[in-house]
Amino acid sequence: MQKIEHLGIAVKDLKEANKIYQALLGVAPYKEERVASEGVVTSFFKTGESKIELLAATNENSPIAKFIAKKGEGIHHIAFAVADINAEVARLKKKGFVVLNDEPKRGADNKMVVFLHPKSANGVLVELCQEIKK
């Protein structure tokens, strides 16, 4: 793992949450991006070497809608940057981690992503991200 790429925070109202995190971090979000395949709209803030990703659901089947219905707003996942996502998936599967999507899928912010089940990491949903080279 290269570094923590972002912390994902599930929010009910993206506009309101943007105001709160802009006040907290002292910077405006640098992008807002819908990921239809995930049923989310995201807002990204850069804070030093890391990022905060706010996520709101765009439909009731969204994992974010389910998460908020069950646990309320809050930290949803931790994302790590990796150099070779397929090699990391193979390594982690060998170690017994439950990989939710063997094939990396297109995420937000120009990344290919894979998720590991929370049960594999002490109740924490883990996302692996590999930058898509331009």
Ligand SMILES: CC[C@H](C(=O)O)C(=O)SCCNC(=O)CCNC(=O)[C@H](O)C(C)(C)COP(=O)(O)OP(=O)(O)OC[C@H]1O[C@@H](n2cnc3c(N)ncnc32)[C@H](O)[C@@H]1OP(=O)(O)O
């Ligand atoms: C890709 C765009 C963007 C990016 O950065 O590029 C994103 O980050 S998109 C983020 C949204 N997408 C995802 O989260 C995809 C991966 N998530 C899933 O596949 C599901 O949400 C899953 C499998 C984590 C849970 O789905 P399930 O239908 O099984 O929901 P349950 O409520 O039954 O959960 C089972 C079990 O897991 C616990 N849980 C659920 N979500 C989380 C979470 N975010 N963190 C920690 N734990 C979580 C839930 O409480 C259940 O545990 P239990 O002890 O049985 O109550």
Ligand SMILES: [Co+2]
């Ligand atoms: Co994410």
